[in-house]
Amino acid sequence: LGFAVLGLDGNKRSSFGDGIIELGKYGATAFPIIFATIAARLFKAVALWISEEGAKLGLLEQLVGSQSLGATVERFILLGIFDIPGAIVVLLWFLSPLGSQMSLRLLGLTSVDIISQTPVQYFNTTTPAGSRDINSGPDWAVFASASELAYDRPSLTAFVSANMLASTDVLKSPVDQWNNIKVPRLDAMAYSADASNNPWVPIANGSSMTWASLSGLMIQGLNASGNSTFIIQTSYIDVTCSDPMQTKARNEDGDINFTDMLKSVGLAVNINDASSPFSRENSLFLDTNSNSFTHFDAPQNLFYASRVALVTGTSGSNLSGIEVYNCSYTTPKIEGNVTCVGLDCAITQVRRWEDAPSSSLQPPFNWGEFSNLLLFIPGSLGYPHSSTASPVDQYMLGSDAPFSLGYKSYAPNFSKISGADFGKRLTTLINTVWQANLAPFSIPMGSSADFNAKAETLGWVPAATATAMNVQRFEKVKYAANRSHAIILIVITVVLQICAIVGLVLKEMTSAPDILGYVSTMTRDNVHNAVPSGGNTLDGVERARYLSDMWVQLADARPGDDVGHIVLRSVNNGNESKKGRLDKRRLYM
Numbered sequence: 001l002g003f004a005v006l007g008l009d010g011n012k013r014s015s016f017g018d019g020i021i022e023l024g025k026y027g028a029t030a031f032p033i034i035f036a037t038i039a040a041r042l043f044k045a046v047a048l049w050i051s052e053e054g055a056k057l058g059l060l061e062q063l064v065g066s067q068s069l070g071a072t073v074e075r076f077i078l079l080g081i082f083d084i085p086g087a088i089v090v091l092l093w094f095l096s097p098l099g100s101q102m103s104l105r106l107l108g109l110t111s112v113d114i115i116s117q118t119p120v121q122y123f124n125t126t127t128p129a130g131s132r133d134i135n136s137g138p139d140w141a142v143f144a145s146a147s148e149l150a151y152d153r154p155s156l157t158a159f160v161s162a163n164m165l166a167s168t169d170v171l172k173s174p175v176d177q178w179n180n181i182k183v184p185r186l187d188a189m190a191y192s193a194d195a196s197n198n199p200w201v202p203i204a205n206g207s208s209m210t211w212a213s214l215s216g217l218m219i220q221g222l223n224a225s226g227n228s229t230f231i232i233q234t235s236y237i238d239v240t241c242s243d244p245m246q247t248k249a250r251n252e253d254g255d256i257n258f259t260d261m262l263k264s265v266g267l268a269v270n271i272n273d274a275s276s277p278f279s280r281e282n283s284l285f286l287d288t289n290s291n292s293f294t295h296f297d298a299p300q301n302l303f304y305a306s307r308v309a310l311v312t313g314t315s316g317s318n319l320s321g322i323e324v325y326n327c328s329y330t331t332p333k334i335e336g337n338v339t340c341v342g343l344d345c346a347i348t349q350v351r352r353w354e355d356a357p358s359s360s361l362q363p364p365f366n367w368g369e370f371s372n373l374l375l376f377i378p379g380s381l382g383y384p385h386s387s388t389a390s391p392v393d394q395y396m397l398g399s400d401a402p403f404s405l406g407y408k409s410y411a412p413n414f415s416k417i418s419g420a421d422f423g424k425r426l427t428t429l430i431n432t433v434w435q436a437n438l439a440p441f442s443i444p445m446g447s448s449a450d451f452n453a454k455a456e457t458l459g460w461v462p463a464a465t466a467t468a469m470n471v472q473r474f475e476k477v478k479y480a481a482n483r484s485h486a487i488i489l490i491v492i493t494v495v496l497q498i499c500a501i502v503g504l505v506l507k508e509m510t511s512a513p514d515i516l517g518y519v520s521t522m523t524r525d526n527v528h529n530a531v532p533s534g535g536n537t538l539d540g541v542e543r544a545r546y547l548s549d550m551w552v553q554l555a556d557a558r559p560g561d562d563v564g565h566i567v568l569r570s571v572n573n574g575n576e577s578k579k580g581r582l583d584k585r586r587l588y589m
Contacts, residue, residue: 005106005486008479013109017479020107027103035096038496040067042503043089049506062086069093092499095492102489110480117469120221120228123180123439124466125364126235126333126356142437143365143372152440153376159436159443160380163214164395164402171214174203174346178446180216181345183236184209185427186332200337200349210424212236213431215443219338219345220465222447228340230468233353235334235364237434239302239427241327241419288374300363302327304426306393306412323414325422329430330360338468343447364434373434380433396425523547528557528569555580556588564588 005024008017047063058081065075072093076086142152149156163176170177174184184203203209213236222228288302304325333356337349365373381391381402393412394402398421414422435443523529531547538546551571556564559580566588569580582588 003486003490005481006483008107008481011479013477013479017107021109024103024106028100031100031103032096035099035496036068038500038503039093039096042499042506045503045506045510049510059083059085062089066093069096092495095495099489099492099496102485102492105482105485106489107479107481109477114476118221118223119467119469120219120230121465121467122219122232122234123217123435123443124234125217125435125438126233126358126466141369142440143369143376145368146372149372149376153379155440156376156433156436157380157382159215159440160433161382161391161403162444163432164381164391166214168400172209174209174211175344176214176216176443178216178218178444179344180218180443180446181336181338181347182211182213182216183234183334183336184347184350185212185236185238185424186334186350187238198351198354200351202349203347210428212238212427213435214428215432215435218439218443218445219340219447222340222343222345224342226342228338228345230338232336232338232347232468233333233356233466234336235331235353235356235360236431237329237364237427238332239327239329239423239430241304241325241423241426243419244323244325244414244417244422246323246415288370300329300361302329304396304422306390306396306414325414325419325426327419327423327426329363331358331362331364332360333358369437373430373437376437377429377433380429392429395429396422398425522568523550523552523570526568528567530570553580554582556582556586562587 004020008020011017043063043066047059050059058079061079062072062075062081062085066072066089072090076082076090079086142148142156166177174182176182217232217234288300304327305322333353334350335353336347338345339348340346363370378390378392381395384390389412391402394404397412397414397417523531529550529552531550552568553571554566555569555571557567557569557580558565564582564586566582
């Protein structure tokens with residue numbers, strides 16, 4: 001058993017090794033039984049052998065009485081003969097419990113970390129603007145063309161709505177409902193953009209954390225049984241807004257005069273159709289003050305306008321109004337430290353991506369993609385009744401249930417929504433829509449998304465992916481042998497085997513019958529026993545077998561004298577045994 005344990009040390013778990021562990025448990029019970037059998041026979045054989053040559057009675061008593069550890073210690077103390085042979089007998093018996101405990105603690109299971117580096121792929125949102133072409137294979141996006149947007153609008157609307165309908169726990173979680181990792185906003189953390197050493201900033205998950213998008217980034221290539229850490233490089237669209245401005249949408253005569261109104265807030269280039277803001281019976285529209293991306297030396301402007309509650313004109317008539325947020329956006333580039341337990345991952349730390357391939361002032365989309373993005377967002381959660389606020393408006397107002405109004409007529413009021421809060425919500429909305437356009441069908445597939453599909457499966461793969469080097473730590477269960485215990489058990493077992501061999505050899509070398517320690521021996525040449533003469537060559541076991549039916553009694557051979565005499569005598573019936581029964585009050589010699 002000890003050698004088997006040493007051979008299993010460091011090996012992976014197996015049925016044979018588990019059997020050895022179980023055998024060690026049984027060994028703790030079996031070992032003292034086997035030890036007592038061999039040791040008791042040895043000491044009796046030694047006693048009989050030395051008695052032929054002549055030995056001290058005290059030593060013989062010690063040897064014959066050594067039938068167990070308790071009996072050995074008891075006789076050693078009671079005899080009061082503290083010599084070397086007696087001490088050796090006691091020490092040898094103490095090997096019994098020691099061996100028992102060694103067999104119980106021989107082998108166990110331990111876990112070790114195996115570290116390996118393997119590549120993982122993740123959803124890349126930092127593809128340079130204009131590099132996506134619907135005819136170029138997986139490098140693809142819905143907003144790349146108006147026709148593709150028309151085809152995939154239902155899918156995108158369903159995807160964005162599914163994110164909006166997620167539970168509160170999911171909205172606060174570092175992963176989305178498909179277990180994809182969310183990217184945090186830097187301004188939602190204790191992060192200083194001026195930090196010269198660009199430290200890793202830990203993410204404190206909770207209700208105070210705001211995420212750049214309601215959906216996350218898919219990761220592929222993880223091992224379900226390992227723990228992983230790796231760094232991703234990503235980006236998001238960050239929007240900042242000023243406080244809202246309110247203006248009339250109709251003049252005193254009731255005529256729509258959007259153009260003049262929009263010019264007053266800077267929306268003069270793209271909105272030239274007076275009916276375009278609400279032509280789809282929506283309560284909001286998005287636009288920008290530029291018709292191309294000609295430079296990136298300043299943040300790009302973005303305007304969010306919403307039809308609001310009626311205002312009173314000078315003549316007492318009700319005039320519909322529009323509230324406008326003047327916003328700008330950048331594209332922060334960040335590095336995220338991702339930690340995974342199996343397939344469950346989260347970004348735990350972030351910092352600036354200092355060597356990013358493009359400036360944060362450069363948008364992630366080209367002009368055509370940006371135009372389609374602005375066209376899609378107002379109806380990204382569906383188009384409501386003409387008298388009902390858009391679910392998008394409801395979300396931008398901070399509602400946790402943007403679809404809850406139903407048919408209730410309602411015009412939103414943004415007057416109490418600061419530009420800072422509005423910018424955070426618009427950041428989340430735009431990034432959720434933008435990521436959906438890059439991977440409309442694969443984001444809900446989570447880690448099972450196929451990053452290597454062919455061109456004919458466009459839409460089922462992300463528009464672009466990136467690769468990170470993953471440091472994986474696998475917890476491997478292996479056997480751990482207690483080598484010192486195994487060695488001790490081997491030594492004790494060898495000693496026990498020697499004892500067994502010595503006992504057998506001495507038994508063969510001894511001519512005298514084994515009469516030591518048997519009650520039948522006391523009937524030899526005993527005048528008080530009705531035993532036939534002879535039988536001196538019988539050992540104790542043989543004599544006991546022949547006399548097994550004879551009744552004997554420790555009794556007083558002289559019950560009539562003043563001083564009694566204790567002997568082992570044979571008796572024939574119960575009445576005879578009553579005569580001469582020992583009495584503690586009587587004096588015996």
